[in-house]
Amino acid sequence: MAVDSVDTGRRLAPGPVPWVAMYHSVGDCSDDPYRITVTPERLEKQLRWLRRRGLRGVSMAELLAARARGQGRDLVALTFDDGYTDFVDNALPLLGRHGHSATLFVLPGRLGGSNAWDPLGPRKPLLTADGIRHAAAEGIEIGSHGLTHVDLTKADDATLEAEVYESRALLEELTGGQVAGFCYPYGTIDRRAVDVVRDAGYTYACAIDPGPLGGPYALPRVHIGQNDHAVRLFLKHRLHRLRRRPVEGI
16 A cells, blocks of 8 residues: 655645654563553554544654645554564554554664664564565555664764665665655754755654754654553643644645
């Protein structure tokens, strides 16, 4: 299934910042020092919560395309970082069951590897090329998380360009489709990284809290974890719009 492209030509005025949920692993969270894992049971409850509130989880591309048309106020973006195998095993069936989609940010320099960048916690396997193609075939938008998960604000120029440019080229070759989105590893961001991502041809990029930077290449996201039950989700959804300034070009 093809995902909607982002029509940058129709972006005219600032709009309310879109609500973008940030997930990572979906599996056993008993050993999770970074609190980035949700169990499949918790994810299913969170997906049901969205539906009860009249919201539908979609990919970043679909959300931004709808916003460019002046629509999509009932849409939220669901993003999953790193490309763990448990996305296909656990998250993908739940998304399909409840009528949601998502964007999966992966690391083509670590295909079939593990989260070796994390000094603590268990090693978790990452998707192979076949796993990424399977997710794409199920309608999941594939985006780049860089090649190998390095902090781009600390990378030299050659590493920065390789992480941004080469990861996109590899993923487009792997999936046979356009890769429109980038996600900054660790959520860290500066003007140099933003400029390289824009120049590499991406149409949007996700951070966590971009600080003074804004626009489609510095989109904020909301961390969603195992402890986010209905009340916490309600507060995160409401407070996100109140705390974030309008986004130019969205």
